[in-house]
Amino acid sequence: MQLGLVGLGKMGANMRTRISEAGHEVVGFDPRPEVSDVASLADLVGALQAPRTVWVMVPSGEPTRSTVASLAELLEPGDTVIDGGNSRYTDDAVHAKALGDKGIGYIDCGVSGGVWGLKNGYGLMVGGSDADVERALPIFDALRPPGDRADGFVHAGPVGAGHYAKMVHNGVEYGLMHAYGEGYELLAAEPLIADVEGTLRAWTQGTVVRSWLLELLVRALQEDPGLSEISDYTTDSGEGRWTVEEAIRHSVPANVISAALFARFASRQDSGSPALKAVSALRNQFGGHSVRDSAGRSVGETGSPPA
């Protein structure tokens, strides 16, 4: 089938390749003329035969919102828009309403797999009506891993369910990565462990903790033993935060996912943790505990009891 694809960044470009290789015709639009097939969003719509399917693969938030708004103006009843980006699920109802008012269908699709998806296929989590999802199945089948459709694709529920599932997926991802991180740190701290990378590698087959992420961690350690080339400064893309916010909304204890999120926050406090400055100042106040000044020098015990 024919697909319009808006956004040809790293993810979009890889997806175009995978969809094309499956035999579909992709017309891509990107603001960078050197990678774009057409000159404008209007041209993209003009280049597709109705009923059109347009996949939006641009940054979440304002870029996605304005693209969907433009498509609502340009498309026709019977067309379908798929938001494949990392939008917050609360945007989906808004998009579905704006498009639905004009007879245009809407699907939200969470896409996982990163740069490896080109080769392995992407895990897909989809929200929308049965009819809309049915129509787009050939594209989903092109993108997902080969094999049983249910192992890499789900129609999780109505509009919003796809991005909700992807959000939770990413929250779980935070927890998994941090669990491996703590294990790595502990192995590296213990003198008995002469071969940290080899130990992690030995976990990749047969063990209970084997996973794709673990294989990637071994790969990273092979490329950079001791991870000496990398900083611990770790950003977050929003979905971990949203997951914890949803946990709060649903009264779900999310101790593991929130701990992983907060550790990233802490990693970015380049001038130190204000909370721990307060703790250190308190210990100094009630006395008996040496502290460091802001230059890192030990300043001894300066707690001053009242005169």
Next chain:
Amino acid sequence: MQLGLVGLGKMGANMRTRISEAGHEVVGFDPRPEVSDVASLADLVGALQAPRTVWVMVPSGEPTRSTVASLAELLEPGDTVIDGGNSRYTDDAVHAKALGDKGIGYIDCGVSGGVWGLKNGYGLMVGGSDADVERALPIFDALRPPGDRADGFVHAGPVGAGHYAKMVHNGVEYGLMHAYGEGYELLAAEPLIADVEGTLRAWTQGTVVRSWLLELLVRALQEDPGLSEISDYTTDSGEGRWTVEEAIRHSVPANVISAALFARFASRQDSGSPALKAVSALRNQFGGHSVRDSAGRSVGETGSPPA
């Protein structure tokens, strides 16, 4: 080669099968005569040709300690004992010393894979001297998954390193399982998600969070949709506790693993959390907050200011 195997419980029996199928001769001893090849530990030793290799696969703690002590009496210089159970790594130096004083070698081996190891092979983490480990390699090769040895086996370091690695493995396992648990709970709490099991299944291929544990979770949900047949009461076998204790010893922040451990503790407080009783009592004291009595009835606001 020949192997003496002490302990033919679920793990031991499966391992015997796997080792035998690889062409080795296994003489097994178990206190239950109906499953044992010999009548006593002494008979086991007598049935093996020197230099002997005896694999101990009994519960950690006292049972393992007393088995090793008996073997120290029965074996001869040049023989080797392998502790394949979940012993605390601090036991290993003791065992190595007691055996080494008599010229007997010692290897500690962490074994992961559970009941699936029979079919898939077991992940092995080994501590000991090069010579001792070298001599036992045929057995390790029989037990580990097929393919590259380094993907399911590691000689992690000197005596103790194998159990240390297994302990950390299990700590990581706690974190991974709880991360999936939180994700499952959140998906199940959200009405948009019409197909929780299908969503988790769709994560098993292509996504960043794919893993063997995730496949098992899908399997569990297929067998018992909604997990309605299972209690949340979750035991722990010791290695999670030891991992957090090691984290404390090495000053490693283990927020994720400890959160997973503490959640298990909380699941076993059948008469409620004393800490939260204290919190609830406090809220009642300063007033304005209704509480429940021990029978679960709301008893309104009973906070009593001073007369």
Next chain:
Amino acid sequence: MQLGLVGLGKMGANMRTRISEAGHEVVGFDPRPEVSDVASLADLVGALQAPRTVWVMVPSGEPTRSTVASLAELLEPGDTVIDGGNSRYTDDAVHAKALGDKGIGYIDCGVSGGVWGLKNGYGLMVGGSDADVERALPIFDALRPPGDRADGFVHAGPVGAGHYAKMVHNGVEYGLMHAYGEGYELLAAEPLIADVEGTLRAWTQGTVVRSWLLELLVRALQEDPGLSEISDYTTDSGEGRWTVEEAIRHSVPANVISAALFARFASRQDSGSPALKAVSALRNQFGGHSVRDSAGRSVGETGSPPA
């Protein structure tokens, strides 16, 4: 001075008493005629001389919003509204705008102290313009504890700052209460401690951990030794959730406050933790671990390896 007071519940009634005892004239309105001084909000406004000050002390959310909206209709330029409830700080800008458009001033005031405030005075955190706050100072002075104004009152910043400060106050309160709760639980678990209540009482003077909350905990234990009359079921009023949401917004690691919040969530899962059901199901799947069924019976090891 004269004050209109909307809401004569537990907090409002106590505050009326304290303000009246300080020599001010309070005209109170409450939907329950038996406690109200006037028949309607309009009558309340009619009973006050301009420039009026009206303190709103009703539940946060819709009740406060509709009260403020009504007052915007009834009051005159130069009057002032004070929201003393536990509103989310994001409501304050909305209220200030709606009132300000009509020339009416607005102050948000966080009030802490519970039922003890009547006797001890209330801690007050205020947001608003200098002029508005200055005009209401006599009321704040009547409500706050005696002594130095700065020890129980702060003009923390512009509109919103008062409720923001109160929200953080409550978040901290969650953390403090849970820290004491954990300490209580640990003392109660240790056989060496023959006198748990006495130990906590001994902490109330001289120690680093002495506080008013600790005194309340001792009081609760004196009234109900062992806290046997109370359930661990613990509700939350919203401000703990908001605090964690703000921590996420500001990238502040809030491990302690979120742990205290999540523990309350867990205490309300009357049919068990879905996350731990998943963990327990996983342990059962990979085998070797007995689990409990939903009726709490041990069902042994049912993990089923593949055929």
Next chain:
Amino acid sequence: MQLGLVGLGKMGANMRTRISEAGHEVVGFDPRPEVSDVASLADLVGALQAPRTVWVMVPSGEPTRSTVASLAELLEPGDTVIDGGNSRYTDDAVHAKALGDKGIGYIDCGVSGGVWGLKNGYGLMVGGSDADVERALPIFDALRPPGDRADGFVHAGPVGAGHYAKMVHNGVEYGLMHAYGEGYELLAAEPLIADVEGTLRAWTQGTVVRSWLLELLVRALQEDPGLSEISDYTTDSGEGRWTVEEAIRHSVPANVISAALFARFASRQDSGSPALKAVSALRNQFGGHSVRDSAGRSVGETGSPPA
């Protein structure tokens, strides 16, 4: 009464002053001749009339152990040793046995209050036999805050109970300080809060969160606004670790106290968190996420999919 006091450091010297001012005779020994009343431990014992009471106030661990061992040699049946330091409670049974074998009594006493104890009195938590504790009451009464004995002193149980209570006290202290720290950090992060120090000060009277620690935090902020002179590097003296270890032993969920402990660990990782390096490396591996190199430079997206 007469008291021998071993250790005249900051705490010991203050305690000597307070005990002397209560009318007791203190003979102090310290290895620094300029502050010591006697030349040796033997001289100290010689200077006291039987039955003697000797208070040991030296660093926990080896120094305390060797002092107690020496006293076991020097003292006579009927004498009593009090360990007032921060010993781990597991040392107490050992000390009590060694001394008891010679007819010498033993009391463990946790002391809280820091440099302020000289003025305010110290909170005391005591373990030992009724007879031993009874005999030492005059000293405890001199040290504790004035007023009701039960508000600053407890005979918590048999030998070990005093240090156990002090250990838990310190664990709670970790949680309390970190809760305030998180609140401080959040207030400082929010632009609406124009007066962070004033807000915390306003919490010191009337509010639910008022406490001595809060007063110290305000004092610290008055001395060093913004805490700009202090590093977040925060040490720990052992009792927080022991508290979490005890929580593990008793299966008590200690999420708050452990989070506070782990935050201190993290504050001391001067070359960054290995766990977060692993997380960052993983994000880089699966692509799409820019990372920082070890010098802090953004190195863009270097994730390399397979060829």
